[in-house]
Amino acid sequence: MTTPEPRAVTVLIVDDDPLVRAGLAMMLGGDPEIRVVAEAGDGAQVPPLVDRFAPDVVLMDVKMPVVDGLAATEALRARRDAPEVIMLTTFDADEHVLRALRAGAAGFLLKDTPPGEIVAAVRQVALGHPVLSPAVTRRLIARVAGTDDDRRRAHASDRLAVLNAREREVAVGVGEGRSNAQIGAVLHLSVPTVKTHVSSILAKLDLNNRVQIALLAHDAGLLGEPE
Template sequence: MLHSDTTIRVLLVDDDPMVVSGLRSILGNAEDIEVVGTASSGDEALDQVALHFPDLVLMDIQMPGIGGIEATRRLVNSARPPQVVALTSFDTDDHLIQALDAGAAGYLLKDIAPVDLSEALRKVMAGDPFLSPQSLRRLITQSRDNDARRAQQDAAGLMSTLTAKEREVAVLVTRGLLNREVAESLFLSEATVKTHLNRVMVKLDASSRVGVAVIVERSQLAR
């Protein structure tokens, strides 16, 4: 293939010769992609990059030597860094996070369809990080879980500013009780409940009973 300014020069890195052969065959059908070399370990990948200066390295994660994660980290921090796309058979959170932390611009599974592989490399070279659909869904779910965990911790922090009696009032309000019912439940006067509730709203920065309920629910105190 004749090299042009629009050709994506790719280095394949995998310790399985069958995988390398399959990848070379797939990418060989793409007019705008040229495989300039191969490597079977992380150490060899560094040498081959210094020799060929590829635009993109398709990097297996688990290999002999320093391995794909460390090789990725070294490449993206080199003087002339290529884009690195992690390629793996193991779709796990640990591998995904480690690859992204190391600087990989993409994360693909080895069962990816040939047409999708070429398109993924094009997107990475265009500046669009690319994850396999399965990995992307899991990352989004994990992000949502982390957001929910942070919200719970923030709400719990606000709830910790309340006195024991104020917490009791807040929980009962969250359960839908009126001030009169809260007063009866806690053997307090309704005026005292109103005072406690006002203090609760100030401490939780809540403008209504609904706002109080939201924070109590997020803190999981009512459960």
């Protein structure tokens, strides 16, 4: 009895630069477990391509001339059974990245990221793991001016009000960039119990990943200054 071959991770590449698209397609195409199913030059082309090819992962450029990657990501992640999205950017501290992460992007990669890391990120995201840790997110937030306002804080606080006291403590731990084991040690909980609380937080708040929990905890003013 033979073991069936694992299904390849399917990818849609979205970038307005044909050379960037070609480079990414060549890079990803060299991995037998990844298959590039389509390319697009603008965010406006994303919905029909997603409908047609149902990719697992979308590599999305932030800045494009007609519909930018931010608007495309927000629209895409609002859909049922949306693919995971990795933002591509030339900036490592850009307020636009935070907007994409709040919309549910799984992380972002600089365009000059080494090829092996891009391939690894696509694989990770396809498994449901964000490629940007909450700790890195906190440092990113600290470097971007103008991300706080009273309306955002009030909105975040209202959303977090649905959590019970323990879930709120776990959310703060996630926001501080702690692993499940570290959160468990601080709160005297087992790792499986922490995982259960994280899953409950994601479900109650209709979030996609730990990065979004971290952003919401930050927006609500629950975190101290990052180290």
